[in-house]
Amino acid sequence: MINKDFYKIKDKYNDLDKSKAINDLSNFIKCKTISYIDQTKMDFSEFTKIHSYIIDNYPYINKYGKYNIINKGSIYYEIEGKDLNKPAIILMGHLDVVPPIEEDKWDYEPFSGEITEKYIYGRGSLDMKNIDCTILNSIEYSLSHFGKPDKTIYICFGHDEETLGKKGQWEIKNKLREKNVNIGMVIDEGGTYSKGTKYNISKDILEIQVGEKGYLDIKIEGTSEGGHSSNPGKSTALTNVCNAITKITSNPFESNLDDTLIKTINNIKPYIIDEEFKQLCDDVESNHDKIASYLDKKLNLGPYVKTTIAPTMISSDSKGANVLPKEVSAIINLRLSSFNKAKDVKEKIKDLLKDIDVKVTFLNEIDASQISSIDSNEYKLLTSLIKEHFNIDCIVPSISIGGTDCCFYTELTPNCYRFSPIINDEELAKTIHGVNEHVTIDSYINGIKFYIDLINKYCF
Numbered sequence: 001m002i003n004k005d006f007y008k009i010k011d012k013y014n015d016l017d018k019s020k021a022i023n024d025l026s027n028f029i030k031c032k033t034i035s036y037i038d039q040t041k042m043d044f045s046e047f048t049k050i051h052s053y054i055i056d057n058y059p060y061i062n063k064y065g066k067y068n069i070i071n072k073g074s075i076y077y078e079i080e081g082k083d084l085n086k087p088a089i090i091l092m093g094h095l096d097v098v099p100p101i102e103e104d105k106w107d108y109e110p111f112s113g114e115i116t117e118k119y120i121y122g123r124g125s126l127d128m129k130n131i132d133c134t135i136l137n138s139i140e141y142s143l144s145h146f147g148k149p150d151k152t153i154y155i156c157f158g159h160d161e162e163t164l165g166k167k168g169q170w171e172i173k174n175k176l177r178e179k180n181v182n183i184g185m186v187i188d189e190g191g192t193y194s195k196g197t198k199y200n201i202s203k204d205i206l207e208i209q210v211g212e213k214g215y216l217d218i219k220i221e222g223t224s225e226g227g228h229s230s231n232p233g234k235s236t237a238l239t240n241v242c243n244a245i246t247k248i249t250s251n252p253f254e255s256n257l258d259d260t261l262i263k264t265i266n267n268i269k270p271y272i273i274d275e276e277f278k279q280l281c282d283d284v285e286s287n288h289d290k291i292a293s294y295l296d297k298k299l300n301l302g303p304y305v306k307t308t309i310a311p312t313m314i315s316s317d318s319k320g321a322n323v324l325p326k327e328v329s330a331i332i333n334l335r336l337s338s339f340n341k342a343k344d345v346k347e348k349i350k351d352l353l354k355d356i357d358v359k360v361t362f363l364n365e366i367d368a369s370q371i372s373s374i375d376s377n378e379y380k381l382l383t384s385l386i387k388e389h390f391n392i393d394c395i396v397p398s399i400s401i402g403g404t405d406c407c408f409y410t411e412l413t414p415n416c417y418r419f420s421p422i423i424n425d426e427e428l429a430k431t432i433h434g435v436n437e438h439v440t441i442d443s444y445i446n447g448i449k450f451y452i453d454l455i456n457k458y459c460f
């Protein structure tokens with residue numbers, strides 16, 4: 001449970017301008033930076049407002065750093081260090097948000113940036129304008145106190161993370177690769193704090209994500225003659241599309257333990273409560289398959305052991321209950337484990353559907369990311385800072401079952417970590433992409449202190 005005792009660093013950086021930091025986040029939230037897959041629908045003037053805010057309100061970042069705007073929405077700063085032979089750090093964020101839902105159920109208007117005694121409200125307050133402002137306020141603080149850093153710092157903010165990021169962070173990464181930059185560590189959003197209930201252990205747990213699952217959308221289209229429903233023939237476009245969905249979902253992927261999950265299990269082993277799980281974990285190597293199927297049966301852990309299959313969209317051109325459709329299409333979203341490469345999955349799907357009268361198209365494919373090292377000094381620095389800042393005993397590496405822009409950067413460094421130092425209860429975390437998104441002011445201010453320490457230790 002997160003309460004005041006959760007934060008161990010209280011009397012440090014007391015000259016941090018908290019009210020400015022709080023106002024910054026509120027002002028970021030006021031910009032309606034919603035991203036859409038079709039970027040022509042995006043209002044880039046809202047992104048420009050944030051760019052201008054950063055340029056006007058962080059004098060030290062702008063004194064020591066140079067900014068570049070990418071594809072109208074993204075911005076990255078290069079704050080050159082004194083010693084260019086030393087590896088740089090990249091701190092990532094995204095400026096875009098998903099559209100608000102069920103606006104009548106929010107306590108405050110989604111783009112109000114309302115500040116109350118304990119919370120800041122609004123879309124992006126957790127995902128992830130809070131981290132954007134944490135990065136900016138911590139770097140501003142460090143530069144204002146210590147001047148030019150030894151190592152170069154990159155602040156990279158994308159504008160299309162929520163819609164797969166091919167114009168934002170993807171382009172920034174390409175620019176940095178062209179410059180042949182020497183990168184020591186990348187940090188992006190992610191990592192989770194959860195109660196022991198997640199793995200049924202007696203400790204709360206903090207996960208640093210060292211990789212992420214892959215992605216594949218399958219589009220299934222069926223066509224038929226149409227006409228009156230009283231004479232449907234053997235099947236309609238809708239029947240065929242539904243048969244295809246059933247065929248795919250009834251042939252799930254095998255469960256398996258990857259190296260990261262084995263490391264997670266070895267870390268949590270002393271705290272496991274469930275007897276059956278505990279016994280299995282006494283000999284992970286011999287019980288490999290049994291542990292995988294044990295975890296697969298737990299609803300919240302299944303995604304960690306296998307490729308998931310989620311039918312998400314279906315549409316038909318029929319305008320009435322008595323009208324046969326001519327065209328029906330559906331999307332199934334897959335999150336690929338490291339054991340299933342996109343090219344093999346596509347072959348499997350084509351084979352499964354070979355006798356069903358549908359057209360299959362594959363979209364947005366990306367394999368599971370490379371896995372970052374947990375033996376690096378950078379990973380060790382992160383874990384030691386976490387122990388210093390937060391009252392938590394159990395820190396483990398894990399895989400992100402969703403996706404971030406961070407996977408683009410694995411070609412620049414083996415040390416790409418997804419960890420947000422703004423840690424909130426699971427209940428609050430549920431407001432991400434949901435109703436009434438809000439962040440606690442305590443967690444936000446402590447996040448800034450965490451990043452100040454990280455920057456001071458790594459870059460000065």
Ligand SMILES: [Zn+2]
Pocket residue numbers: 094127128161189
């Ligand atoms: Zn995010």
